[in-house]
Amino acid sequence: MKKERAKKIVTRLLSAAGITVNGNQPADIQIYNDDFYRKVLLSGSMGLGESYMEAWWDCRKLDEFFCRVLRARLEHNIRKDLTMLLEIIPARLFNLQSPAMAFRNGRKHYDIGNDLFESMLDKRMTYTCGFWEHAHSIDEAQEHKLDLTCRKLKLQPGQQVLDIGCGWGSFAKFAAERYGVRVTGITISEEQAAWALSRCKGLPVDIKVMDYRQLTGKFDAIASLGMFEHVGAGNYQTFMRVAHQCLHENGLLLLHTIGGNRPSPFTDKWLNKYIFPHAVIPAISQIGRAIEGWFVMEHWQNFSVDYDKTLLAWYENVNAHWSQLSAKYGQLFFRMWKYYLLSCAGSFRARDSQLWQIVLSPHGVPGGYRFKGA
Incomplete structure (x- = not known):
């Protein structure tokens, strides 16, 4: 899929959730690498999460971004053969295990x-x-x-x-x-x-x-x-x-x-x-x-709804202590952990x-x- 086509699809889908690409509101998404659009459409949640870890995009209120996407049920507007934009339903924990x-x-x-x-x-x-x-x-x-x-x-x-x-x-x-x-x-x-x-x-x-x-x-x-x-x-x-x-x-x-x-x-x-x-x-x-x-x-x-508050408190604690943790864990881990906690908060907020x-x-x-x- 060409970049421009992918960009139009993702922009339109996010707009339906009240999210503007490169907009000024806290839940709007800021794109720093245009490869983001194709990666998300072709790789679904893996592409979305990994591109965030690599700082291809950001959002001032990541939790609210996920809440809006999930409340808008964007997955129902994406063809199955495109994997889907977001499969983020936090803590779908542990499949069949020996x-x-x-x-x-x-x-x-x-x-x-x-x-x-x-x-x-x-x-x-x-x-x-x-x-x-x-x-x-x-x-x-x-x-x-x-x-x-x-x-x-x-x-x-x-x-x-x-x-x-x-x-x-x-x-x-x-x-x-x-x-x-x-x-x-x-x-x-x-x-x-x-x-x-x-x-x-x-x-x-x-x-x-x-x-x-x-x-x-x-x-x-x-x-x-x-x-x-x-x-x-x-x-x-x-x-x-x-x-x-x-x-x-x-x-x-x-x-x-x-x-x-x-x-x-x-x-x-x-x-x-x-x-x-x-x-x-x-x-x-x-x-x-x-x-x-x-x-x-x-x-x-x-x-x-109490899990939304709990996850936000956990993120605030990690953020407050990051100067003591950063040497051991590194910036890539921080973005991964932030994405985990705030995407989960958004999912609970969206019910x-x-x-x-x-x-x-x-x-x-x-x-x-x-x-x-x-």
């Missing part, structure tokens, strides 16, 4: 460097969506989310709690300190495990490096915050079976996951290559089928991606599940 692949894929992201995540995240190192109602900072939002999770699980002192995908141990530490429970956390990242063990020293917390399919034992409650995105559609029922086997009959499972508005058989190529290997997120229908025969759905909450907390019980809570809310 246990070996789970370790390999997870380490590619979560073992990048604790210094990066320490600069980016809240003081507890919580790498999931915060709950911003009544919160004024990322630290408050994450503390509110952790407390919300504990209250939904109705934790009581002395209970045995399993944390599937414990990350850097924020939930395990919080639940042990505030609710007096004993926590077993599992992760596929040795970097995370070492950090979590150090932070939880002296508490009734055990952190293990293992795949969820290796789990045994019985627990009074199970939390899984931001891990189900790693499971893959072919393993959803396996996850539910393992969780059911590990949960006492009167226990509760809380599943905290990014969700999609429809099942997606594909992954975003740029996210798959640079951020989350084999990325895909579940839809309601897929989760519904997976819990059939294993759990009763007791409570389902969507606070996806193209969701964030769900789902409470499940093995056989239904006698008399019904009651939760008073935030």
Whole structure:
């Protein structure tokens, strides 16, 4: 395709989303290399992301740019044989995985460097969506989310709690300190495990490096915050079976996951290559089928708009600490990471991606599940 033809197509599509090429508004796109147009049309999201990393284009409000593109549903205006302009539906995390692949894929992201995540995240190192109602900072939002999770699980002192995908141990530490429970956390990242063990020293917390399919034992409650995105559609029922086997009959499972508005058989190529290997997120229908025969759905909450705020806070933290990180990570990484965080924020703002907390019980809570809310 000739450059001029490609430029006309891309310019027209962006105009339909309220975005002007080389315009003056914050969401307008500035083009510094005219090869951008053909690259995007021929390579889709991979071309869009890689050309941004190479500084072929920029935008003052990258998050708003993606929000407008997704709200305008530009993909429906592009012929399938052109791949499509944007497949950016952030954190379509982790396709079908064997246990070996789970370790390999997870380490590619979560073992990048604790210094990066320490600069980016809240003081507890919580790498999931915060709950911003009544919160004024990322630290408050994450503390509110952790407390919300504990209250939904109705934790009581002395209970045995399993944390599937414990990350850097924020939930395990919080639940042990505030609710007096004993926590077993599992992760596929040795970097995370070492950090979590150090932070939880002296508490009734055990952190293990293992795949969820290796789990045994019985627990009074199970939390899984931001891990189900790693499971893959072919393993959803396996996850539910393992969780059911590990949960006492009167226990509760809380599943905290990014969700999609429809099942997606594909992954975003740029996210798959640079951020989350084999990325895909579940839809309601897929989760519904997976819990059939294993759990009763007791409570389902969507606070996806809070992920927009969370991602913006993470970006602001990285930007504020970049002078300390730049020598190690470099400018190419910074543009990649900025693109990841702000494109994700735009997706949640556009309501193209969701964030769900789902409470499940093995056989239904006698008399019904009651939760008073935030």
